[in-house]
Each structure stands twice: as C-alpha cells, then as structure tokens.
C-alpha cells in the first residue's frame with residue numbers, strides 16, 4: 001500500500017498537530033485565564049477543534065487522489081480518533097462543567113434544541129466509529145466495516161449542521177454569525193465532492 | 209407603589225461582605241484558579257458608588273460584577289462578534305461630542321448634545337441585573353436617568369404608541385458594520401408604557417465613571433427586565449412612532465428574538481437554556497427569574513397578554 005514514501009509528513013507530525021490545540025489552550029490560560037466566561041470559551045474551542053480534526057480526517061482521501069500518495073491514508077484514522085477525543089472533551093465540558101451533571105436540566109435541554117440533536121447524533125456516530133476502528137473490528141466486520149465507516153460522511157454533515165444551528169442568526173437566510181459555519185459547509189462539500197466518480201477518475205487520469 | 213419604594217437600600221458593606229464570602233466559597237472549588245484569572249479578583253472601582261440601590265433581591269445574593277469584567281465582555285456587534293475583542297477595538301471610538309436626535313411624534317423634536325443632557329438630568333445610580341439571551345448575567349451599577357423624564361420634557365403626542373431607538377451608522381469607524389450578514393444600523397424598540405416605566409433608564413455611566421465606548425458610550429438604554437440586546441448602545445436617535453418598530457435581532461431571526469424579549473424562563477430559546485443562567489464569575493448556574501426578578505415592578509405591563517406568544 002504505502003509505496004510512495006514521503007518524508008514530508010511523518011506520523012509524529014500528526015500527533016503534534018492534533019495536540020497543539022491543548023498547548024494553545026494552556027498558553028491562553030496563562031495569558032488571560034480563558035477570558036471572562038471561561039466555560040463558554042472552552043466549550044466553543046473544543047467543538048472547533050473536533051470539527052477541524054474531523055475535516056482533516058476527511059481530507060486524507062482527497063489528498064491521496066490529488067497527490068497520488070497513499071501516505072495520507074495512514075493519517076485518516078488517528079485524525080478521526082483525535083476528532084472523537086475533542087468531541088468527548090466538548091461533551092464532558094458541556095455536561096460537567098457547564099451544567100454540573102444536572103441531568104434533569106440537561107436531558108430536556110438536549111431534547112428541546114435542534115442543534116443539540118445533531119451534536120448528539122454526531123457524537124454517537126463518532127463513538128461507534130472510534131470503537132470499531134481497531135483491526136480486530138475490521139477483521140470481524142469484513143466488507144461491512146467499509147460500509148459502516150462511510151457513516152463518517154454523515155457525521156461530518158451532522159457536525160456542520162450542529163455548528164450552523166448553534167450560532168446567533170439564521171444560516172438559511174445568511175444573516176447573523178454565519179461566516180465560519182458557511183466556510184465549514186463549503187470545505188465539507190468540497191471534500192465530499194472530490195470523492196465522486198467523475199472527479200476521481202479525472203484526477204486519476206492526471207496522474208497517468 | 210411609589211417609584212422610591214422600588215429601591216431597596218443596600219449598604220456597600222453588605223455588598224462587599226457577601227462578595228468576600230463568595231470568593232471564599234469559590235476558593236474551595238477546584239476551578240478557582242481559572243475563575244481568579246477571569247477577573248474575579250479585580251477589585252471593583254467603587255468610585256462614587258457609595259450608596260447603591262439594588263432593585264429587588266433574588267434568593268441567592270447578587271454581587272456587583274467587577275468593572276474590569278463589565279468592560280471586557282461586551283456583545284457589541286458594531287465592533288466584533290467576539291465579546292473579548294470589543295474593548296480593544298472600541299478604544300479609539302469617538303463618543304464626544306455626540307448629539308442625540310429626538311424625532312417623530314413629539315411636541316419638541318430636535319437635537320441635544322449628550323453633555324447637555326447629562327447636565328439637565330443628573331445621573332442617579334441604578335444597580336441592575338443584566339441577563340443576556342445567551343444565558344449569562346452580570347450585576348451592574350449604572351449611572352443614568354429615567355427615560356420618562358426626557359420623554360415628558362419633549363412632549364409625547366397622543367398618537368405615539370412606541371419608542372424607536374437607532375444606533376450609529378458609521379462603517380468607517382465600526383468595523384463590524386462592514387459585514388453584510390447584518391441589517392445595520394442597530395435598531396430597538398419599546399412600547400410607550402415600557403419606555404415610561406421608572407426602571408427604564410438612559411445610562412451614561414458605570415461605577416460612577418463615564419461610560420466606556422465598549423459599554424455603549426456616550427448614552428445607552430438599560431431595560432433590566434428584558435434580555436440584554438434590547439438595551440441598545442450608543443444611541444443616536446430616539447423616535448416616537450405609532451407602529452411597532454423593526455428591531456435588529458428580530459429582523460435577523462424573528463422566531464428567536466421577539467419584539468418584547470422579556471426575560472422568561474418559560475419561553476425556551478432554540479439554542480440556550482433560559483431556565484438557568486451563569487452569573488459571570490460563578491461556577492454553578494443560577495435559576496433565571498421571570499422578568500429577570502423585576503416582576504413585582506413590571507408584570508402589570510403585560511396583564512392579560514400571552515407571554516409565550518408575545519415572546
């Protein structure tokens with residue numbers, strides 16, 4: 001598989017990149033203690049990092065098409081797992097730090113807010129994908145493993161919707177704080193479109 | 209009830225005592241370091257704020273939010289959507305001289321400079337809770353005067369039913385106004401009886417000092433029983449009108465931000481919990497009270513109205 005060896009992106013760089021946000025958070029803490037409303041700050045940042053890492057994971061296959069280097073395929077799984085880790089942190093901050101594990105408030109809250117349904121659905125899918133990401137599960141599920149893991153596309157869509165609906169304003173009318181949700185929607189769309197047959201074979205022809 | 213009865217005198221000693229007690233409490237919690245770093249230790253500048261009047265108590269004591277916190281956590285989209293950046297971006301914003309236009313259905317329309325306004329209507333201190341629609345709150349010692357004083361002096365005509373407020377339209381100096389995703393300038397509105405209520409003030413100061421630009425200098429509205437966004441900042445025009453005026457957030461997302469926008473834990477918001485709130489600087493959420501705890505004073509304004517429909 002890994003015929004084209006590029007030294008450009010050693011594996012440790014991925015771990016470093018994925019852990020940099022934690023260093024960044026530590027730095028910001030030393031400077032201003034995460035601002036005036038630290039809980040909301042952490043909640044938002046952890047969500048951002050989870051989304052970015054998920055998009056990075058989804059970018060691996062398109063990068064393989066574009067560069068014709070199988071190397072990128074190896075980054076797909078660690079990036080996906082890091083996305084799950086930040087999403088778990090995000091959820092823990094919401095449930096524990098923000099709402100102090102007051103389940104009688106959290107459960108109705110999650111049921112009442114559309115954007116939290118999408119967040120929850122995305123988290124459940126990420127959990128499922130993370131658990132079944134091992135070689136053992138890959139062997140056990142055989143062909144179905146591939147099929148199961150196409151759910152990551154759906155997960156990307158759910159997260160972007162969660163984000164787009166979590167802002168003040170209206171994404172459908174392009175009014176309010178829609179800039180970053182819009183950017184993430186566009187990036188996700190590009191990453192998914194590149195996978196379509198015609199675009200894929202066009203890219204393959206380029207490399208011949 | 210006479211307006212004077214509304215103000216429950218509260219001595220600063222009591223205030224600062226409860227604040228110290230609160231700090232001791234926070235100190236025992238693991239996250240204290242983060243909270244200390246987020247401004248809680250900043251001693252509020254008491255300035256002339258010697259006799260505070262805290263309008264109505266909630267069961268959990270209300271403690272003044274430090275000045276540094278109030279001036280560094282601002283929802284002021286004319287500058288930025290990032291609450292932490294507004295103070296820096298607004299530092300050079302020119303708010304002096306500033307004229308306020310009074311227009312519409314009044315006997316004496318015209319323009320008044322804010323410095324003249326401040327001479328005509330001496331500032332009194334009003335300590336109010338501020339509840340943001342995003343689910344956080346503060347306790348702020350404003351300096352200002354009741355809007356009804358100005359309204360009665362300019363002579364409101366009988367045909368006027370609403371008051372419309374307009375903010376500045378100045379994209380050259382307000383970077384956020386270059387975003388096409390919003391309908392500038394900021395506009396807000398109140399029903400005439402809401403505007404005439406004694407709790408409704410035009411604020412020109414904070415902690416006994418002149419209002420800093422990030423908090424809406426030189427003159428802003430404060431309506432403590434409504435979500436914070438109703439309290440429009442840096443007002444350039446007050447207009448008496450016959451019909452309900454359009455308002456900034458209502459134009460952006462009408463199903464989320466109603467014209468009334470009274471604080472109401474029973475009207476859910478699609479994003480935030482309105483049942484509870486985070487008092488800035490505290491770890492545990494607090495219960496949110498209907499009309500932000502000012503129901504005794506203002507509930508009569510809405511007698512017979514369906515507050516869920518008229519959110």
Ligand code: HEM
Nearest residue numbers: 040044047048050051087091094119120122123159163166
């Ligand atoms: C049950 C699961 C989840 C819950 C309860 C949840 C909760 C929240 C909440 C409360 C916010 C709004 C924060 C605020 O505006 O103050 C938010 C925003 C966000 N969440 Fe989640 N979330 C969940 C799952 C996820 C997942 C799985 C991802 C990504 C993989 C994610 C990514 C984001 C992003 C990107 C934002 C926007 C942050 C910003 O405004 O910059 N969330 N989430």
